[in-house]
Amino acid sequence: MAGAAETRQLEVGRSLTAGASLSLQWLGRRFTLFFSLTILGALVVTAVMAQWMAPYDPRRGDLDDKNTPPAWVGALTMERQVVDGFPEDENTQISVNRASNLAVSGKVVSLSGGTLTREQVAAGDQVLEVIRPAGSTEFLLGADDQGRDLLSRIIWGARVSLIVAAVTIVVGGSIGTALGLVSGYYGGWADEVIMRMVDIFLALPLVMVALVLAVVVGTFSVPYLPMKEIHMIALVLSLFIWVRFARQVRGEVLGLKTMDYVALARVAGASTRRILLVHLLPGVMNTVIVVGTLQVSVVILLESILSFLGAGVAPPTPAWGSMVADGRDFLKTAWWVSTMPGLALLLTVMAFNLIGDWIRDALDPRLRQQR
C-alpha cells in the first residue's frame, strides 16, 4: 500500500513538472475546459429556462414559413425568360406563395393575390423568380418543414436531452454502484451472477435491443407520471448503463476491501451494511463520478439515436435526434433542418466528453498517463 501511494505521489509530481514545462499545452487544456464549461453552463440555463428563452412555440409552426433558411443565408433565385408576356411556363399565371416572390429585371414587382398578370411583364423580360426567400432575423437558425422555429426547438430539445441524461445516470449509476459493491465485496456466487449479467448486457446488440425495448415499453401506460415517454427512455437506457458502473466499482472494491481499515472495521464489529456504505462507498465515489460524467455523453448519443430512429421521444416533443430525422427529406433544399440540431448534439456531447476527461484527470492522476 505504501508503494502504491508512493508511485501515486511520484506521478503527481511528474505530471506537475510536465505541465509546467508545457505551458502552451496547459493553455490549450485551460481553453478546452473553459470552452466546455461555457457550453455546459449555456445548456443547463437553456434547459431550465426554456419557456422564457425560446422565441416561439416549439410545437406549432406556420406552413407559410416552411423551410425558412437561417438569418445569414441568402435567397435562392432562378432566371427565366419571358415569352409573350409570360414566363416559359405552361401555366398562364405564375402562382407564388408570397407577394415578394418575384423580381422582374432587377426591380421587384409587387403582386396582387400572389399571381403575376400580363400587364406586369413584357415579352423578352428577364424574370428572376425567387424560389426561396432569404433568411431573416425572425428565425435565427431557420425553420423546419412545418414552419417551426429551429432555435426554439433546439432550446426545448436541450431540456429533453438533459432530463434523459440525468435520470439515466442517477438510476443506472445507483444500480450499477450497488451491484458493483456487492459483487466486489462478497465475491463468490453473487460476484459470479452479477458479472455474468454484465457479460450478457455487453454482448447484446445495444442499439437494436434498446430500440425494441423502447418500442415495447412505450406501449405501457403509466398514470401520474409527467413527461412519461422521456422517463421511459431514461429507464430503458439505464438498463444498459449500469453495467459500466458495476464493472468499474467492482474492480475498485476488490482493491479496497483488502485494505487494513476495512479489516479493522470488521474487527471492531461493523455490520456488512456499514462497511459497504460507510467504508467502501466513499472510496469508490471518485470512480463513480468519473464514469458518470463520461457516460453522460454516451447516454445523450444513445437517446438521440433512438429518437432519430423514431423510437425515442415521440414527434411533437422536440428532441435533437428526431429533429435531425425531420430534415432528411429536405437535405437538398433545406440543409439547416438537419444540420442545426446535429450541431447542438455535437457541441453538447463534446463538452461532456472534455469535462469527463478533465474530471478523470483531476480525481485520478494515475489515469492521466493513459491518455
Place this chain on the structure above:
Amino acid sequence: MYRFLLRRLVASLFTLLVISLLVFLLARGSGDPRSLMLDDYADPGQWEEVGAKLGLDKPWFAAWPPWDSQYGIFLVNAARLDFGNAISDPRTVSELILERLPATLQLGMAAFIFSIIIGVPLGILSSLKRNSIWDNMGKLVALLGQSMPPFWLGIMLIFLFALRFEWVPPSGRQDWNSFILPAITLGWFFVAANMRLIRSAMLEVLDSEYIKLARAKGVSPPGVVWKHALRNALIPPLTFMGVTLGLLITGSIVAETVFQWPGLGLLAYTALIRSDYPTLQGIVMVFSGMYLIINFLVDILYAYIDPRIRYS
C-alpha cells in the same frame, strides 16, 4: 489453455441462452402476434386456428416435457436457426436474414478496414511526435469520433458528397463507391478508438527499457519504431480490433438506415416499424451469436499470441 477456452465457451453459450430468454420475453411482451396477422374481422375460429399453428395455445414455460412450452419450441427452433415465418414478408425469417447478411458483412468489413487504415497510422504518428500538429490533429479526430452522432455524420456526408458534389450515390448498394459514405459513418467512431489505443500502447512501449537498449546499441530510429516498438504495441489494439469487428457488424443499424443499405440493420429497422417480431427475434439472436463467436475467436487468438494467458 483448453480449460480457459472451455470456460469461455460455456460462458458464451450461457450468455446466448439468457439472451434468447430476453428476446422471447420481449417479443411476447409486445403483444399478440395474431393481432398483426389477422384483420379485425377474423372470426374466433380462425383466431384459434392460427394460434394453434403458432403454438400460442401452449404455456410460456410450464409444460411437460419442457421443450413443448412456447419458450422451449422457440429455443429448439432457434438452435436450428429456424425463427419461423416473417409477418411482413412471405418468406421465412432465416431466408430473409441469409439474403441480407452479405451486405452487412461487407459493410462491416469496409468500415473495419477504414477504421484501421486511418486510425493506426494516425495513432503511430501522434505517439512518435507528441504534441506536434499530428498529435493535436489526432486528438481532435479522437474527440470528434467520440462526440459525433453517427446518424448526423451520415446525413452531413450525404449532403456534402452525394448531393452537393455528386461524387458518390446518396444511398443504396450498387458500385464500389456506394460503400464509401456508409463505411465512413460506421467506422468513424472506431477510427478514434483505434487511434487512442495505438497511441497509448506505443507511448508505453517507447518508454520501456528494451527500447532504450535498442536505441543504445545503435538500432536506426526507423528500426526501433517498426521492428521493436510497433510489434509489441500491437497486442492490445489487436484484441480490441476483434471486438471492433463484432461491434461494427452488429452496430450497423444506424448507418444502414441512413443510407438505406440493404443489410440486417435496415431489415431490423423495417421489421420494428412493421411490428414484425419474429424477424426481430431472429436478427437479435443472430447478431448476439455472431458477436459472441467473434469474441470467442478473439480469445483464442489472444491466447495464441500471449503465452501468459495460455498457461494461466
